[in-house]
Amino acid sequence: MKQTWRWFGPNDPVSIDDMVQAGVQGVVTALHHLPPGATWPIDEIRKRQQQIAVMQNGDPSGLSWDVVESLPVSEDIKRQSGNFRAHIRAYCESLQNLKTAGIETVCYNFMPVLDWTRTDLNYRLKTGATxxxxxxxxxxxxxxxxxxxxxxxxxxxxxxxxxxxxxxxxxxxxxxxxxxxxxxxxxxxxxxxxxxDDVRERLATYDGISADKLRSHLIDFLSEVAPFAKKVGVRLCCHPDDPPFPLLGLPRVMSTEADYAHIMNAVDLRSNGITLCSGSLGARSDNDVIGMMDRWGDRVHFLHLRNVQLETTDIVGSFHEAEHLTGGTDMVGLMAAVARQESQRIAAGRCDWSIPYRPDHGQNILDDHGRPTQPGYPAIGRLKGLAELRGIQAALTHSQFGKMG
Known part of the structure; x- marks a missing residue:
């Protein structure tokens, strides 16, 4: 398991220096300034790699860009409308350029209109954390x-x-x-x-598109892109819906294990893989996240490790972001399942045996309350989460307990 950290680029309040001090081993980022449907030029990719490689005083950071999150899928591709053919060609060109730059893991999602949905970005807990x-x-x-x-x-x-x-x-x-x-x-x-009115206009573009139709569009997209990814040596991994149930009349097609099974079987290539997000999947009481890791681990290329506390037992219900070791997901059990999968990959001689993970989201604690941040991405709250996950990883891989690999 490789410890990574999401970075939103040079304007992120959490700097490269912060990441180095946090002890992360790799960086998850994207070219956020480029619109969906555009080709990512090789010079822009290398520019971002150079930004990651250097600390503020000019010293080498020792960090590299390990995972793309996300190479966005345009709404035209999701709807199969407008310029979707050109956008698919651009997507493949971007994959080729990323591989040329040495980046092989690419996370994306297939959520219409919304990337994620929360009703409160600063919900106060009894501890004073938000x-x-x-x-x-x-x-x-x-x-x-x-x-x-x-x-x-x-x-x-x-x-x-x-x-x-x-x-x-x-x-x-x-x-x-x-x-x-x-x-x-x-x-x-x-x-x-x-x-x-802007929101209503965006929602209206999906009128008449059912979950079945959106699912078929995803399969069509992957039928073209996944074979190309395999050819150039890139692993695609789809992030689940967040939250994993329909909202605003929009279809959802990546919310359950059955959804993933359908897509993995429809395009049965290892390059068509999974971003296992324990927080998004864990927001449904009927999702077995650990079982999903055991059953589909061969196709898991990236991990988002976070926890949510369900406030009801309903499939569609309220929840909030919990500490990494609390909430509904047994994080020790999940990371043990990841360790089992990595052992299997080592035995099979796979070069991608080490699965990158990041401490997804985090509660705002201590000085996080006084500094600007991306919602869900405070420095200290994530550092706490990473430290907890790192402790689990250290115990699971300790020689006294049967070191993997």
Whole structure:
């Protein structure tokens, strides 16, 4: 298991120096300034590698760009509309350029419109830490009474509908604006200060696209891109839906093990792989994350290790980001399953036996409260998570307990 850290580029408040001091072994990043559908030029890729390789005083950082997160799939590809053919060609060109630069693991997602959704980006816990939270009633209040989406009433039962109405009535205008802002933050381009009309317009582009149709579009995409990735030596790994259930009338196709099984079997190549996110998958009470690692570990190329605390037992319900060793996922059991998979890869002679992981998300603690940060990506909260995960890894690989490999 290789310890990595997500970095949002030169404007990230968490610097290369911070990562070096945190003791990470590799970097997960992307060319966020390039739009979906564009080819990533080799010079831009090498520029980002050079930024990662140097500390502020000019000394070598010892870090490299190990995982791309994400090489985005355009909405045209997801809908099979507009310039999707050109975008697929550009995607393959980007994979070739990444391989030329020595980068072989590429994470992506196939979520329509939304990259992730939370209703509160600074939910206060009893400890004083803050975290991201998804509150189903708040979300329903937004969908039903703020966005006023057509057909929203079909997506919520009577109990949720009435609770959402009461919640909406109790909110001040400031609270309603804050709720809208938190939800819109998960949309790519949210920095453009999207209006509610902008959101409605983006949602409307998926009218008539069912989950079955979106799934077929994903298979079509992978049928072209995964063989090319295999040819050039790149591993693709699809991130699950976040959260893993339908929202805003949009289809979801990567929320359960059955979803992954369908896609892995439809394009049965190792280059068509999985980003196993224990937080996203763990937000559904019916997902067996450890079992999924045991059954599909051969296709897992990247790990997001985080935990969520479910607040209900319902499939669609509220949850918040927990500490890495609390919440619904047995993190020790999951990392033990990863260690078993790595042992199998070593025995099989695979060069990709070490699976990169990163401490996904983190609670804001200590000085995190006083510095700007990407939602879910504080320096100290993630460092705490990494330290905890590193401790599990050290115990699992200690010679006293049967060192792997």
């Amino acid at each position: 975290c991201m939270r998804f509150d189903l009633i708040d979300f329903a209040a937004f969908d039903l009474f703020i966005l006023q989406r057509d057909a929203a009433t079909d997506d919520f039962d009577d109990t949720v509908y009435h609770q959402a109405g009461e919640r909406f009535q109790s909110m001040s205008d400031v609270q309603r604006k804050q709720l809208s802002s938190s939800i819109v933050t998960g949309l790519p381009g949210a920095a453009e200060n999207l209006t509610l």
